[in-house]
Amino acid sequence: MNARMKPAASAWQAVIGLEIHAQLSTASKLFSGASTAYGAEPNTQTALLDCAMPGTLPVPNREAVRKAIQFGLAIDATIAPQSVFARKNYFYPDLPKGYQISQYELPVVGAGRLRVRVDDGRVIEVEIQRAHLEEDAGKSVHDAFHAETGIDLNRAGTPLLEIVSAPVLHSAAEAVAYMRTVHTLVRWLGICDGNMQEGSFRCDCNVSVRRGSDAPLGTRTEIKNVNSFRFVEKAIEYEIERQIRALENGEAIVQETRLYDPARHQTRSMRSKESADDYRYFPDPDLPPLVIAAADIARERDALPELPQARRERYVAQLGLPEADADQLCADRATADYFEAVLAVLPGQAKLCANWVLGEVAASLNEAGIEIAAAPVSAAALAQLLARLREGSISGKIAKDVFAAMWAGEGSADAIIEARGLRQISDSGALAAAIAAVLAEHPSQVADYRGGNEKLLQFFVGQAMKRTRGQANPQQLNELLRRALAG
């Protein structure tokens, strides 16, 4: 949809590839036993290795390897039976050893693919070239010290999974949809918390344009470290536009690294960055090859949860949910699990359960600013409420009130219905009495109605509802009212 911001004489095609860095949610770092917890005081989570003390050596974290394997299996990729850690050599203060331990020619995860639903309804299959393990760098603090930069190595050594897509995305929308899909997946698998504010999920975007899909690839620029879906979209849109405009003006695109400036909504060239650093990759002599046995892969495969794509399809095909509902429920695993827990109590009521999870529950979560795992109303509690609704004990409107009360901590659905006397009135005698009272109070409206003004039925319904404090069973009330009015 947004491949071109404005029409041009010849059709330009944008070519985009994303490199996503997902911080793996292990307790300790990739090569040392220091903690990966976010938010600690500077330099309090550094093992000697993380400070690059002379004589220290890396030993890889088993759990990081497992998480990488899980991701690989989830994207149908080959898991390399032997992969190699390599050193990427460059100097920067947040890189204490003067090299980053990464993977180069032989990554742990090979080529795979991911089906992505773009917001215009199309489904595209995105090829992922590879995913590899590497360690994160520390952090620089530029503005806290006069004329100096402060270095915090807490983050140095945290495990990252770098996920590299092929350059097969052709619009900002496709890129964001892909990024969202990967984001959902890594959270779904429980390998990354996806917290972009904390830097657990970062994206580098490679962008180029060419005149038509058969033209040779244009020069690409790299937009580094974009950490929100919105910024990725804006940055890519801006960059595509910038490149097209430059090329149409006869200028060449410089291969360079750029940063997205959210304040000005534009990308700009990184100053003082050397032209293409020579990283002098070579296999790390401190680390023999990582061997992954077929048995290990099989065990991880068996332990994989039902993936979001498969669940989504099951919801549509077997539960009959609309695709939009299935999409939303499967946006994260906790929500889908919650939904299924409710459904387990109310088999056959998929739509009802979906409506409530995506409706009242979602709205309440949003308002409270919490995740579903912290919801004060459990799936079981909601299921009880919906059961009462289904059996007619309460009306839909009352059910919403009860839900609000449950959310506020007043107790279970049954307790609240009991305590507030909210049971729906379906007793025809009680209803008849209420109707009789209403008709007696409004004789002119009765006459009007009997005179042909059938719209007044709603008026009587409203009055009767008020009289019964909203607890009248609406269908019964309606039927009895008509009869009563018919005379």
Place this chain on the structure above:
Amino acid sequence: MRFGALQRRAKFGRSRFLNVCFHMSLDHAAVRHIARLARLAVADDQLESLRSDLQRVLHLFDDLAAANVDNLVPLAHPHDQALSLRDDVVSEIDRSAELLALAAASQGGYYLVPKVIE
């Protein structure tokens, strides 16, 4: 095409050919470039003696060209051993005071370097 072949692109227009010539004559620009990659300051008056020293060592490497290495797998680790892994357990305590004390310049818990502009 091998992934990351871009990283292998020769920096200063030198040969990418693998088996024709094993070293070019090193000129001063090359020495400066390598010194820059290695972050070693080289004074102008040292440049020539360093260049000729390095050139002599590089001559040594001509010998490699004569070896018959067809079909040989590079030997990176002397023994055929697989990587042993570590359990995911936090085993380190906070030693920040002790470690920061080893640095020549630190403040407020941070290591200090001259300001970096990004």
Place this chain on the structure above:
Amino acid sequence: MSAASIAALAAELAAGRRSARELAEDALLRAERGAALNSFIRIDADGARAAANAVDAQRAAGAAPSQLSGIPFAHKDIFCTRGVATTCGSRMLRDFVPPYDAQVVERLASAGAVSIGKTNMDEFAMGSSNENSAYGAVANPWDTARVPGGSSGGSAAAVAAGIVPFATGTDTGGSIRQPAAFCGVTGLKPTYGRVSRHGMIAYASSLDCAGVLARSAADCAVVFDAIAGFDPRDATSVARPAEATLALLDQPLAGLRIGVAREYFGSGVQAGVGERVHAALAELERLGAVLVDISLANAHHAIAAYYVIAPAEASSNLARYDGVRYGHRTAQARSLDELYSLSRAEGFGSEVQRRILVGTYALSAGYYDAYYLRAQKVRRLIANDFAAAFAEVDLIAGPTAPTTAFRLGEKAGDALAMYAADVNTVAVNLAGLPAISVPAGLADGLPVGLQLIAPAFAEARMLNAAHQLQQATDWHLQEPAA
């Protein structure tokens, strides 16, 4: 007493004739007297006394002493010692006090051995003469106008001069064996991965080995047994259990096949060296060994391969020395670039700088395949040669070095000539094999070393052969004039 073996000293201690404290004081005194050799960078008298006192207290309390408890020794200044400055022979780490102990340090401390200090070495283990130290050259006790060899020159000199009965060392291209040969002591380089590198400051990670210099193969065996074994903190450490070598020293040599590679006896070998080595081989034959002619056809490629691989790995290992978190920091930096390039230019000596530059070049874009990768293939070739030879023989023998100790300053200006001194030793590191240098007598008054190379993990066999030779001869007992 100065030339006493570990076993003799242990007997003295066990019999109560000497205390650990007395042994320590003797060693400290000898170190002081031998100060002109400059074999130590740092003497840790307080630490030695405290450790010795602790050993004596344990003995008094009835604790069973181990082979090494109370034995004074020294650590090459490449092993991190907690609380004691560790310089690696460099200005870069002049005041660096490590916050932890190396595995080798831990093992020897828990065995009760008493370190009296840190020995001098070529800076960052790069050198073959100990002339590349920021703390001055070391003199060879046999002729103080000559080098002791390197990079473990301080350790070799300290043992040769009888200051301590043993010292730790490291060997990346011959740095234990060659100084052992030049100084007339026994030097053991274990199989790669047999001794943990945790806490051993890295030079070339795939080649570095920790080992020991002592006055005999038997003493080397005692120390080796204490330091060998798997360490989960070193991913290149081998899990295979280490068999105790001490128990196997006395096997007879009958039928032991010893390969003699013609490539080790080429024209570069000094006449006197060749004679002594042949005499040693003849002795081994008399003991029952069978000498077999073999060829290590690619031996001549070893120097080139080594001098690509080692500097390449070193260029990366030494990138951490940048003045930020420890070590030397320039006072002059006006920018980050200057912080790095000046700290490093000021902190590193010229040989280290040269090797960093060579290594950077060998890994750089356009040269990686031709240099580094090719050198790793040549390495495979050399390893294959050894493997083929070991199908025919049990050990391989030859001169440790082509010459006896050269004069101080003789090769200092000529890097290539210096490198050529390693020709017999580097191939062993490339293949990751164990080797030992044992004294084989004197040529023109200077020690000559016989090198024995064994298959991977066959230290026991090698020590056995060396020990048998030392039972039948007294070359290892010869001492320089006081």
